[in-house]
Amino acid sequence: MIPEEVVRELKGKKNARVLVQLPEGLKTKAVEIAGELRQKGFEPIVSGDLCFGACDLKTLKGATTLHVGHSEFVRQENVVYWEYDYGQGLVPAAEKALPLLGERVGLFTTVQHLKKIGEAKKFLEGKGKTVLTAAGKTTRDYQILGCDAAGAVKIKGGVDSFLYIGGGRFHPIAIAYYTGKPVVAIDPFSLELQEIDSAVWEKDRALRQTKAMNASSYGILVSSKPGQKNWNLAETIKKKLESAGKETLVIYLENITPDTLLPYGVDAFVVTACPRIVVDDWKSYKKAVLLPEEV
Ligand code: SF4
Known part of the structure; x- marks a missing residue:
């Protein structure tokens, strides 16, 4: 409705x-x-x-x-x-995740569950947990985006682990990746539970950088999607690479996929669009794909 x-x-x-x-x-x-x-x-x-x-x-x-x-x-x-409210109760999910949580918990979800997240917080506090959350750059308290885990980063020093209540791995991976803390993720519909280990993402980062180590030419990818277009960042990266003696080619495109990058004769790519293209999918690309901060 x-x-x-x-x-x-x-x-x-x-x-x-x-x-x-x-x-x-x-x-x-x-x-x-x-x-x-x-x-x-x-x-x-x-x-x-x-x-x-x-x-x-x-x-x-x-x-x-x-x-x-x-x-x-x-x-x-x-x-x-x-925003679409799923209306799904979140207490059963919090209850199932409870034995895996530390004393101080960072709590996050997606926008479709925000209306019910207060119930999960109350439940956890009733079990003696200290529950923290924070808003990110573009998000509200309790809300996480795959590209905006700034709220989780703000409170990482005050929590032992994070609890993400929502579907999939996309969002909890962002929390683990940007905070380096353990994340328990639970789907509120299926009650399927996953533990996300941040060490895996650190290893990935090192492997990505090794793959690009000898690159002398870089494709700098700028997305045409309205919320992913980042010309200023592309310009900064271009200057940085050129001042280090590297060749650059700025490529403007809508969809960044392993196939769309095949024709370009550069050694590596830098993605200024959605960071998840790199974090989740880098292994599917023939050449190295890097996040801007990894250049
Ligand atoms: S940039 Fe990526 S992570 Fe951010 S909102 Fe868009 S699809 Fe989600």
């Missing part, structure tokens, strides 16, 4: 056409959401492209974008955000 405030905001944009953009996990709701929009007098069109974050905002002339499942990342005209 689309919340009333979202419908009100859509009406205020005065466009009948609505481009519905859903992350992969919510695409199964497309028919239902489109039906509801039609009933309310809109003409829905569903964006069929892959969408992993609000950084990848799609727009269409004469339409309002309804971006579902993420919080605002880029401010743009004619876009309405619906």
Whole structure:
């Protein structure tokens, strides 16, 4: 059910056409959401492209974008955000994770579970835990993004471990990677539990840098996605590499995949777009791919 405030905001944009953009996990709701929009007098069109974050905002002339499942990342005209509340209770997940947690716990989740995270905090405190959280650069308290674990970094000195309640490995890996602390991750629907060891990511970082050690030419990748475009960073890296005697080639592209990088005769790539392309997928690339801070 689309919340009333979202419908009100859509009406205020005065466009009948609505481009519905859903992350992969919510695409199964497309028919239902489109039906509801039609009933309310809109003409829905569903964006069929892959969408992993609000950084990848799609727009269409004469339409309002309804971006579902993420919080605002880029401010743009004619876009309405619906964060989407799963409404799933989180206490059973906190209860199952409890034996694996230290005394001081950093607690995080994704935006779709924020409304219920207070219950998990209360439960943990009732069991004697000290629970900490913090907002990141673009996130609120308890909220984590794959590219913004700054909240977790802020409190890492005050916690023994982190608890992430949410689906997948994408977000807990970010916490482990940026804090170097152990992370317990639990899916609130399946109650599947995983322990993420940060040492693995440190090893990966070293291997990536070794792979690029003898590189004399670098492709600097700039994404055309609105929330991932980072020309200033690309310019800084270019200057840094050139002053060290390296050759550079700036490449502007929408999708960074192992195939799209194959034609370029450079020795290594630096990704100024989504950091997860490097952290999660670097092994799939033929040549070294580095994060900006690894150059
Ligand atoms: S840049 Fe990557 S991690 Fe950040 S919101 Fe976009 S897809 Fe998620």
